[in-house]
Amino acid sequence: MGNKKKWLFYNGYVIIQIEGVYPERLASLLEASGVPLWDLRRASPHALVCTMPARGFRRLHGLNRRCRCRVRILKKMGGPFRLRGLWRRRVLLLGMGCTLLAAVWASHRIWFVDVQGCRRMDEAVLRQALSEQGLQPGRDVRALILSDLGDYIAAQYEELAFLELHVDGVFLRVRVREALAEGERLDLSRPCDVVSTRDGIVTKITAYGGRAQVRSGERVKRGQLLIAGHVTARDGSMTYSTHAYGEVLAAVLYTARAEAPQTVVEWAETGEIAPYAALYAGPRLLLERDCPFEDAELETEKDALLLTPWPFGVCRGTWREKVKRERPLSAAERKEAALFEAERMALLQVPRKAKIIMIDRYTVEKNGKLYGVCNVTTEENIGYTKEI
Amino acid sequence: MKKDLWKRTLRLLDLPEDMDATVPRITVVGREQMLVENLSGIRRCSEGEVLLLTGCGVLAVSGEKLLVKELGESRALIVGRLLRWAYGE
Numbered sequence: 200m201g202n203k204k205k206w207l208f209y210n211g212y213v214i215i216q217i218e219g220v221y222p223e224r225l226a227s228l229l230e231a232s233g234v235p236l237w238d239l240r241r242a243s244p245h246a247l248v249c250t251m252p253a254r255g256f257r258r259l260h261g262l263n264r265r266c267r268c269r270v271r272i273l274k275k276m277g278g279p280f281r282l283r284g285l286w287r288r289r290v291l292l293l294g295m296g297c298t299l300l301a302a303v304w305a306s307h308r309i310w311f312v313d314v315q316g317c318r319r320m321d322e323a324v325l326r327q328a329l330s331e332q333g334l335q336p337g338r339d340v341r342a343l344i345l346s347d348l349g350d351y352i353a354a355q356y357e358e359l360a361f362l363e364l365h366v367d368g369v370f371l372r373v374r375v376r377e378a379l380a381e382g383e384r385l386d387l388s389r390p391c392d393v394v395s396t397r398d399g400i401v402t403k404i405t406a407y408g409g410r411a412q413v414r415s416g417e418r419v420k421r422g423q424l425l426i427a428g429h430v431t432a433r434d435g436s437m438t439y440s441t442h443a444y445g446e447v448l449a450a451v452l453y454t455a456r457a458e459a460p461q462t463v464v465e466w467a468e469t470g471e472i473a474p475y476a477a478l479y480a481g482p483r484l485l486l487e488r489d490c491p492f493e494d495a496e497l498e499t500e501k502d503a504l505l506l507t508p509w510p511f512g513v514c515r516g517t518w519r520e521k522v523k524r525e526r527p528l529s530a531a532e533r534k535e536a537a538l539f540e541a542e543r544m545a546l547l548q549v550p551r552k553a554k555i556i557m558i559d560r561y562t563v564e565k566n567g568k569l570y571g572v573c574n575v576t577t578e579e580n581i582g583y584t585k586e587i
Numbered sequence: 588m589k590k591d592l593w594k595r596t597l598r599l600l601d602l603p604e605d606m607d608a609t610v611p612r613i614t615v616v617g618r619e620q621m622l623v624e625n626l627s628g629i630r631r632c633s634e635g636e637v638l639l640l641t642g643c644g645v646l647a648v649s650g651e652k653l654l655v656k657e658l659g660e661s662r663a664l665i666v667g668r669l670l671r672w673a674y675g676e
């Protein structure tokens with residue numbers, strides 16, 4: 200909406216028709232007296248149509264005495280005219296006002312507390328702590344200094360390192376940064392080295408303490424020194440021991456081989472069946488027919504019988520007898536089974552935090568036997584802190 | 588006499604003549620818009636012709652589908668297809 204249209208809407212405007220022998224005279228008088236006109240056009244040989252602000256309409260009558268024109272309002276538009284119609288419906292207006300006030304009142308308060316990042320710290324305990332500091336749903340938190348409260352609560356609990364609080368609309372967002380557990384903490388006073396836990400090719404090395412002994416792209420063996428704790432100054436003037444620590448990412452290869460099976464054991468139906476029935480009272484089992492077979496699969500369909508106010512239910516079904524049978528595999532099935540088993544075995548060796556980069560699967564024949572081979576390449580931190 | 592004196596003063600001071608509120612200033616944008624400032628009223632308004640009262644006489648604007656878009660504060664904005672304009676007495 201343009202500025203002119205906005206101005207017209209807020210102040211209200213009328214579309215009028217001026218009829219008379221010389222309607223332009225009234226238009227000129229209006230213009231001269233400071234009443235602006237818009238969209239002035241001739242509607243008939245003796246009539247002009249134009250738009251004027253609602254406020255100027257009173258002045259129109261005084262000026263019209265000199266011109267003897269007939270003025271008719273064709274349309275009333277804008278906010279004041281709309282509100283006038285609404286003014287007759289007082290209860291609706293009151294309701295709208297109350298709703299608006301309630302919305303304004305509610306929008307200045309928090310209604311939801313969103314906690315993220317709790318692992319060791321119990322979330323219920325944290326919520327209780329927040330509540331004790333006045334951070335609970337329904338509270339106006341504008342007057343509170345959230346950063347101070349976050350620091351105060353974090354200082355109360357040793358599990359917490361940092362607590363970030365911020366208001367996002369009606370949400371209080373709580374981001375928790377937990378402190379390291381006892382075993383995870385770095386004891387920087389003890390000199391130590393970082394050595395490799397696996398064979399691999401270094402992709403990235405960042406030494407936060409000590410001096411890096413390998414570079415990116417270098418092949419390393421298990422137990423090899425990666426970041427040294429014994430550091431000699433570059434000019435050779437002094438040597439000191441420090442707590443070496445850092446991040447050493449390396450590409451590590453995990454390989455597994457599995458022989459292709461000749462047969463596979465599968466469950467097969469014998470064709471023998473037996474009926475099954477059970478009676479329930481709500482979720483509780485009252486009666487049940489036993490299975491006559493050693494191994495069987497049950498197919499059921501549950502019907503609810505509402506005989507009494509209690510929800511009794513009858514469950515009917517069929518026992519299908521099954522036995523284990525050995526089936527010879529085709530060449531394609533043998534290959535697929537060997538690859539599947541090799542991949543499963545290789546993936547079992549991969550640590551949880553490792554990032555899998557590539558999986559390569561193939562089959563080999565050796566001494567008349569078919570083997571599935573799977574190579575999994577990962578990127579992982581291979582640095583391990585070892586005391587000197 | 589008074590008008591001449593005022594004009595001479597403006598010329599002497601090297602000021603534009605349209606500083607005099609009775610001298611109209613006309614701005615035409617393409618063939619669709621004409622802004623006339625320092626006018627003193629409107630004499631006739633129709634689709635084919637708009638006559639405006641100015642200090643220099645009646646300004647007649649001819650065209651097609653003419654509409655006085657705004658009239659106020661001693662100025663008029665005429666929109667439509669402008670063909671010609673001329674001063675008359």
